[in-house]
Amino acid sequence: MGLFATFVFAGGSWDGSADQTPRFAAKVHDSDFVTIDYAPALAGGTGHCYVGFEPRHYFEDETASDPVDTDAEARGLAAWAADVRGTVIDPDVVRGLLASPEGDEAPDVFVEAALVRLLLALGLPLPEDLEDWAEV
Template sequence: MGFLGTYLFDEGRWTVHQPAEQAAIPEPWLLVDIHDSDIATLTYRPAGPGSGVAYLGYTPRTYSENSDASAQTDVVREAAGLSVWWAGQRGGASDTERSAKEAN
């Protein structure tokens, strides 16, 4: 068994959060839920051009070999959503900085 942990980033700081529980606070926030060291679900608000959910490592559908375990992931869309979220936390990063984050 690997590492398990759920953390909420809000107002510039990280706090421990309850697993599988959405943040009930005003936006913006980022919730990182790490499952067994192989899957990290990033839930972010506001979602911007993304869906508001991205994965690091495996997606649940790949990890469990079950297409019903999660929706299909549009990596380009989520990279755009996360880069817009990141830019908002920085007080408005330049388009060049945001594009660089989106590409990585």
Template sequence: MGFFGTYAYENGSWTTLSEGELPPLTEPWLWLDIHDSDITSVVYAPPGPGTGVAYLGMTPRTYFENPGASDPTDVAREAAGLAAWASSEVSAEEIRGFLAEDEDPDSFEWDEEEDVDAIDDAEVFVEVKTARFLKVMGLPVPYQLS
């Protein structure tokens, strides 16, 4: 079983929430919902030039192999929105490297020659990628992710 956690960032600090809970928050806020170490949903307000929703790890469409599980992603637009939201000098290009794109689940091929010990933890555990993403965004990391 993977890691699950839901967090809200507002007024300069993090609050741990119940899974999937998104209560009314004071803008500007950022909400993270980590699902089974595979998907982090990132929602923010006020919305910038992006959609206000981005994903780290995998998108729900890819993970659940269901196009109806989430809207299609536009990582360039989402990265621009998150960069505009961030209080740090982070660029959209830096953020884009963290964001998940929709993938065709049938296109995955397992490389039996690959050294699994050489794979970066952030490629396996989305909570690691989420902690790194928050640091790049100039935000503190919730203690459960550090």
């Protein structure tokens, strides 16, 4: 059985609330995909994207999620990291860690490993439950 977990980073820790701003929230769905929500949404991003697969591709159902403008979200997350964490990251690096808008196979076998790579790239500490994934 895969991991089902929600991690919210706000107020400088993973004990944050989804109502706080700024925040970064990651919801892992059965180790298959991760829903990312971040605020404030910057640089044209909506504040919502995925790691692994977009639900519409994972479930093979176009109504399962709206398409994501991955380029805009990569710019948004890079701007968020710079503004909130002081981390400078190329949006192209972020884009490579997000779910493919075409539904291509995810680069990591385990979505937890991909999430850890994204968190570290954004300059976020790892939640305790994901620390072991840093070595994968």
